[in-house]
Amino acid sequence: MNEPNLLREQFPYETPPLIAFDGVDVPMSRPADIFITDTTFRDGQQARPPYTVDQIVALFDLLHRLSGPRGVIRQTEFFLYSEKDRQAVRACQERGYAFPEITAWIRAVANDFQLVKAMGIRETGILTSCSDYHIHLKLGLNRERAMAQYVSVVESALSEGIRPRCHLEDVTRADVYGFVVPFVQRLVTLSEESGIPVKVRLCDTMGYGVSYPGATLPRSVPRLLHTLRTETGIASAQLEWHGHNDFYKVLTNAATAWLYGCSGVNGTLLGFGERTGNTPIEGLLFEYMGLTGDTSVDTRIVTEIADYFERELGYAIPPMTPFVGRSFNVTAAGIHADGVIKNEEIYNIFDTAKLLDRPLGVLVTDKAGAAGVAHWVNRRLGLAGDARIDKRHPGIAAMYDWVVAQYEDGRTTSLSDDELLGAARRHLPEWFPPA
Numbered sequence: 001m002n003e004p005n006l007l008r009e010q011f012p013y014e015t016p017p018l019i020a021f022d023g024v025d026v027p028m029s030r031p032a033d034i035f036i037t038d039t040t041f042r043d044g045q046q047a048r049p050p051y052t053v054d055q056i057v058a059l060f061d062l063l064h065r066l067s068g069p070r071g072v073i074r075q076t077e078f079f080l081y082s083e084k085d086r087q088a089v090r091a092c093q094e095r096g097y098a099f100p101e102i103t104a105w106i107r108a109v110a111n112d113f114q115l116v117k118a119m120g121i122r123e124t125g126i127l128t129s130c131s132d133y134h135i136h137l138k139l140g141l142n143r144e145r146a147m148a149q150y151v152s153v154v155e156s157a158l159s160e161g162i163r164p165r166c167h168l169e170d171v172t173r174a175d176v177y178g179f180v181v182p183f184v185q186r187l188v189t190l191s192e193e194s195g196i197p198v199k200v201r202l203c204d205t206m207g208y209g210v211s212y213p214g215a216t217l218p219r220s221v222p223r224l225l226h227t228l229r230t231e232t233g234i235a236s237a238q239l240e241w242h243g244h245n246d247f248y249k250v251l252t253n254a255a256t257a258w259l260y261g262c263s264g265v266n267g268t269l270l271g272f273g274e275r276t277g278n279t280p281i282e283g284l285l286f287e288y289m290g291l292t293g294d295t296s297v298d299t300r301i302v303t304e305i306a307d308y309f310e311r312e313l314g315y316a317i318p319p320m321t322p323f324v325g326r327s328f329n330v331t332a333a334g335i336h337a338d339g340v341i342k343n344e345e346i347y348n349i350f351d352t353a354k355l356l357d358r359p360l361g362v363l364v365t366d367k368a369g370a371a372g373v374a375h376w377v378n379r380r381l382g383l384a385g386d387a388r389i390d391k392r393h394p395g396i397a398a399m400y401d402w403v404v405a406q407y408e409d410g411r412t413t414s415l416s417d418d419e420l421l422g423a424a425r426r427h428l429p430e431w432f433p434p435a
């Protein structure tokens, strides 16, 4: 085809992209082995100021610990462009960890394969963009020429004994039968001939993927995986999903990819990545544990990672970010605080103290009610069960009246621990003697 097919019926551009259904569903097919791969140092680093070598090594150590004994975080990829990139790889290699395996990301040119080989890396990612938006509009090629170029690059990698990982950029906007299937068929043949299983990473570059099995190609993640597996015979172990969050679907699409036949799902720490970001590794971990029941991972390391980003990298994590934000398990509503006092499970997603070193919190504002104040006091005093001070205690009521008074002049921020401590000393002197 010399003219691009931009799939205008789904991607009109002047209006939001459309999600079409055709009444056909595809079955789930979850692989026995599912795992996470990481791109914190590639896609993640494209979206923020570069990390220093020491920072890369510190994050690599954390990723290794988070991988656990089973290597849940199986691989992580590195640029090899500059001397600094290579220094970081060497420093991480010196750690000698089995997981995550270090892989590369290179330009598709012969010299770069030698570099990969010289550095003792066995797998590298290469860009094989597959929509006509890329083939025609960006690269100025047609499909035949693009396919020929990609295949020749894959052959060069194989001839160096390197496992290529073809990144099907923009696959959710590609002509699946017109380009993706024939290309992957070719990769399956090359894998068989060489004895090296070529990997295929499905890149939802613009976040257009949807998790609905009944939606049409190329947007349906289930349909994409089903089509590739049945039309090309590629094994689940060779398939990997890489998503972006432009339509808020990044974690759901990733989990869907696991359920429909992808062994690997790619993500980054805290979801850093181009524009709206990639799938956050933290989210993937809890999804993985939910799907497999595997408890070999020490999830408290997630909190160490969040602390590292805030403390060492100066990144202010948005407070409502699941699992890592300051407020992810903090309630400010009095009615919720009331429930929490009766039993914290009512308003906590799981035992966040045990799994994340983050006990459930109650923020005190005028909306916290006497229950919220009582919760703060009991937490501060370490009182549990029958030993807790009741919300009807006159000192709690007086403290709550003081709290409400703070908001009468339009205050909009929550009260700090120091402010509450001052009030507790005044109204509950038997429990909080003056300093």
Ligand SMILES: CC(C)C(=O)C(=O)O
Binding pocket: 043, 127, 167, 168, 169, 170, 203, 204, 205, 206, 242, 244
């Ligand atoms: C550059 C490519 C491989 C990518 O990360 C994407 O398509 O999201």
